Amino acid sequence: MSALLIRFGGLFTRDAAADRVVPPEGFTVRLTVFTAAAMAFLTVFALALSLAAGRLATTWGQELALASTLRISAPAGQQEAQTEAALRVLSQTPGVASARALTDEEQKALLEPWFGPGLPIESLPVPRLIEIVETEDGFDGEGLRLRLQAEVPGAVLDEHTRWRRPLVAAASRLRLLGWVSIALIGAATGAMVTLAANAALAANRKVIEVLRLVGATDGYIAGAFVRRFTLRTFTGAAAGMLAGMLAILFMPGGGEAGGFLTGLRFQSWHWLLPLLVPPLAALVAYAATRIAARRVLESLT
Amino acid sequence: MIELDNVAYSYSGGALLAGMSLQLAPGSFHFLTGPSGAGKTTFLKLCYGALRPTGGALRLFGSDIAAMDRDAVALMRRRVGVVHQDCQFLDHLPVADNIALPLTVSGQASPDQGANLRELMTWVGLSDRAGALPPELSGGERQRAALARALILSPEVILADEPTGNVDWEMSQRLLRLLIELNRMGKTVLIATHDMALIRAAKAQVSARVLRIAGGTLQTAGAEL
Ligand SMILES: Nc1ncnc2c1ncn2[C@@H]1O[C@H](COP(=O)(O)OP(=O)(O)OP(=O)(O)O)[C@@H](O)[C@H]1O
Ligand SMILES: [Mg+2]
Secondary structure (H helix, E strand, O other): OOOHHHHHHHHHOOOOHHHOOOOOOOHHHHHHHOOOHHHHHHHHHHHHHHHHHHHHHHHHHHHOOOOOOEOOOHHHHHHHHHHHHHHHHHHOOOOOOEEEEEEEHHHHHHHHHHHHHOOHHHHHOOOOOEEEEEOOOOOOHHHHHHHHHHOOOOOOEOOOHHHHHHHHHHHHHHHHHHHHHHHHHHHHHHHEEEEHHHHHHHHHHHHHHHHHOOOOHHHHHHHHHHHHHHEEEEEEEEHHHHHHHHHHOOOOOOOOOHHHHHHHOHHHHHHHHHHHHHHHHHHHHHHHHHHHHHHHHHHHO | OEEEEEEEEEEEOOOEEEEEEEEEOOEEEEEEEEEOOHHHHHHHHHHOOOOOOOOEEEOOOOEEEEHOOOOHHHHOOOOEEEEEOOOOOOOOOHHHHHHHHHHOOOOOOOOHHHHHHHHHHHHHHHHHHHHOHHHHHOHHHHHHHHHHHHOOOOOEEEEEEOOOOOOOOHHHHHHHHHHHHHHHHHOOOEEEEEOOHHHHHHHHOOOEEEEEOOEEEEEEEEOOO
């Protein structure tokens, strides 16, 4: 790999005279540059999508883990007993990582914003709250509810954010699809460059013959083509990347409300990631052209 | 410099040449004749490594061609100036750049090559055509441009395939004089041609050996010339 990178670097130090030995082709140049630009643009979007989906999966997942509470509203005398019973049920329920009754102090802190300090919580019929932490897979809400109905009549299960569970799964899947798309775009770029390079090599068969006649090595001839396609791809990819970043920069942003749609922008250092797209595209083009050129040259005597 | 020992060559179609032995000594002057289709061009291609023998041993500058890889053949080719039968050029580059092409591809292009190049172009009478594109040249101009390109790296051996193919008698005499002059400078020269008058004119000026390809092999021509 490092040897490849050194050769890749040497690509740009060769003199310009070497590039002129292969005739310019206006139309295919524009096509290659355009395709590279389009691919880079798509890559930036797939990247943004992947990262945004990843962020969403993470935050939603964290909220889910603390999603459920159990409220025990029982007549004063039975509250202790029912809380005990509920904790027992929960400890036997698969999918519950832990369950804990909030202390009086904690409940007081929760109520303080509404009723002010100094609330005599002991003398009020305040329901007891049990905080449930779920495991990765979660518990079966319906089953738990039925069992509680039978054993703890005063219990109310509140799992208000549970509906997000399938969304978290979808967000994770979306992130994966984003990465798959980027890989596919990379492969398509390689295929496109291979096709273009093969066409250029075939069109320049006579040029290659003349170059061999005057003592050009395979490396020299291949280099003339490789340089050309690498630079074209790099230029196109740089333009496409800039366009993609601008498009994302000017996406209307805005708080939590929009959620996914408005959260597509890159965050902090993630803005640097798209900068990798042009060099990586150039590397793909370099490898693809090199392989194509070597194959064509070996087939000539 | 070029040694053939029982060399044979067959295209995929079938055997063309066989049993060819020859030593091309430094500074010698050879003609190669034979009917059209006998294999003169094929023979020259063997001599500059464009084709590899299918039998026998061929040594170029002391190295066995069988042991040379593609890069070694490319490097060896810089020591041989080839004037191709159909003068291949890069049609998108001006004549001067085409003549300088061997310098370019061997990485020897330098700022002071200009003087050399101009001198060479004057010598072959193309100094006022430097900026023209190859398709704009006449047949004789193309032949001379091809000769100039073959000479730019000061090769030890010059292989010319029908260098007077498309030109009138006067121009062919001029080209011949250029080649004889090169031979006097110590270069080894091999010219493939079926122009007997040219050979006779040359023999009046230089001691040239005449080879002949006939019946699929290489012979030394007799005194009929
Ligand atoms: N690439 C090839 N594949 C198959 N056969 C070939 C190939 N090149 C040449 N030949 C055949 O080999 C024979 C010799 O060709 P060559 O070009 O060496 O002849 P030549 O003596 O140079 O002829 P001319 O005087 O017309 O130039 C011909 O019959 C030709 O058809
Ligand atoms: Mg011929």
